[in-house]
Amino acid sequence: MKNSSISYKRHRFPQQIIAHVVWLYFRFPLSLRLVEELLLERGIIVSYETIRRWGRKVGPVYAKQLRRRRPSLQDVWHLDEVVVSIAGRKHWLWRAVDQDGSVLDEIVQSRRDTRAARRLLLRLLKKQGMPPKRIITDKLRSYSAAKRDLMPTVEHRSHKALNNRAENSHLLLRKREHQMQGFRSAGGLQRFITTFSAIRNLFVAQHRSRSALATHIHRVRAMAHWKIVTGAIA
Numbered sequence: 001m002k003n004s005s006i007s008y009k010r011h012r013f014p015q016q017i018i019a020h021v022v023w024l025y026f027r028f029p030l031s032l033r034l035v036e037e038l039l040l041e042r043g044i045i046v047s048y049e050t051i052r053r054w055g056r057k058v059g060p061v062y063a064k065q066l067r068r069r070r071p072s073l074q075d076v077w078h079l080d081e082v083v084v085s086i087a088g089r090k091h092w093l094w095r096a097v098d099q100d101g102s103v104l105d106e107i108v109q110s111r112r113d114t115r116a117a118r119r120l121l122l123r124l125l126k127k128q129g130m131p132p133k134r135i136i137t138d139k140l141r142s143y144s145a146a147k148r149d150l151m152p153t154v155e156h157r158s159h160k161a162l163n164n165r166a167e168n169s170h171l172l173l174r175k176r177e178h179q180m181q182g183f184r185s186a187g188g189l190q191r192f193i194t195t196f197s198a199i200r201n202l203f204v205a206q207h208r209s210r211s212a213l214a215t216h217i218h219r220v221r222a223m224a225h226w227k228i229v230t231g232a233i234a
Helices: 015-027 032-041 048-069 114-128 141-150 160-168 171-179 186-203 212-230
Strands: 076-086 089-097 103-109 134-137 155-158
Touching (some): 015 032, 015 212, 048 186, 048 212, 076 114, 089 114, 103 114, 103 186, 114 141, 134 141, 141 155, 186 212
Parallel strands (some): 076 134, 134 155
Antiparallel strands (some): 089 103
């Protein structure tokens, strides 16, 4: 079975290798050159620039297919924002996760104010199709102002200790930021996190008590679906 929305025309390598390379780069804290080295050990000669181009071209397409599969039906949104320095300027990555830790949406903005919070909430409402039962944020007042305008009846809990789930979701990106020695542009960061979070949502088990067997089954199913989405089934 191949996904007809993804075109691999005019590529020298088969889709199985392209999909595997994109998976390696976005799923694990590996630099482009480390992925290049791993492939070389398997006898596959691909330059790190080619790996970069593959991630930029097909990564967002994969992410779009994965998001179609995983609409969130959860009713609690954890919202948080984290500063990212790009070319010496401060940008803010606004992120929303559900109660299981799956990323619902994230957006890079140059502001940390009500307008930026409102934009995040509007995107969430559009993607989720309905407001949540509750939102949980830190003490930033911009969230309250945006919520009063867009979702006045939704319960809002504002307390830093309650929002660890959203804050913890930034940790993996921080590791990648360090590995990549920072991001070169706001657009580059937005493109990266779009694919990064979609793949993470698929492969990372929900924040519940799971046995080793249940975790293994989850990963096997995730990989099977990944191969369907990317058309990488031999």
